[in-house]
Amino acid sequence: MTYAKFADTLAPLHPLLAERWSPRSFDPTHHLDDAVLRPLLEAARWAPSANNSQPWRFLVTRRGEDAFTRLHATLNPGNQVWADAASALLLVAARTVDDTGGPRPFALYDTGQAVAHLVIQAQAHGLATHQMGGFDATAARAAFGLDGDLQPVVVLAVGRADAAARLPAPLAAREEAPRVRQPLDALLLSPARVETG
Template sequence: MSKIPETSAPLTPLLASRWSPRSYDKSYEISDQEVLAILEAGRWAPSSNNGQPWRFSVAKRGTELHEKVVAGLTGFNQSWAPDAAALIVISIKRSDAGESSKGNFYDTGLAVAQMSIQAQALDLYTHQMGGILHAELHKSLALPADLEVAVVISVGKKDVPEKFEGEALAREIAPRTRLDLSEIVLHGKP
């Protein structure tokens, strides 16, 4: 099944082939070297004043930490995410005043993007999940008070979409879509 989108200009193959499946091969075991490469990609993301506000909690399938992270997922995420080879909780440093920081979220988004592309280079797929219990994950991971949980990323080898039925299957096999450039480019035309 190809999920390569139609674009107005050619994309690098890593970006063109990146998408967020929910069907993971539960027999695949991610190696320490693959995890390390993904984490290094996040570590080397650009950040304001080189602040590096991101923190990563890696939970490989089959570990107690993985079970804690799965317990912190909501809804449909709890049915498919446990099959991923690893779940990475992304936490973000709060401002010096202890508040959520838009700049830190932006910088951490860059780190997550780089991690997703690095995973794709390793022929692994990622899926970012916002359907999580932020406070529960913070507590179960015993994170410091100056961090806030932002997102959980699943990582693994994709499996056949036919593992699912109904709406879940339809979502898995649907073509990738995005708004047209005319809808998001406000000023200046290529």
């Protein structure tokens, strides 16, 4: 059982976009096997990137594994409450320096695109995802021995949504609340008019 939370859009969107949202209620019995995980990672692999640099890296942990427990421990307490029911937690990192030691200025942008591709592919497989910025990046780096060129960006919970999953009251209310966004006009910039003379 899942909540249906369709986006109230001004123009028709593909259902994978209109129906995507970020639940916290995951089915604690669901297992994410390789046959389902591989297409998600493959979708990320084929995301666009500056100069085809592909700066993203994914550390995959599954519920029940030691690595899952270690990654879960880096989450903020508010995320720990529910994320332990996810089938998998993925640590997403960006390689921000190239092979010559020079900066990759678009690494974070490109990594975000890879995550977006993964999220939509998960949606196509009937899976739910929830991206978390609420984690201790320094602790995650230490827990998994990430080198200095890898910047932890986000932790991604993946699994099957389950509206029957029990959440604490404040989180349960957020789970049932409608999806909202700012008006489109609020997101558009106006071109500046430059006076010449």
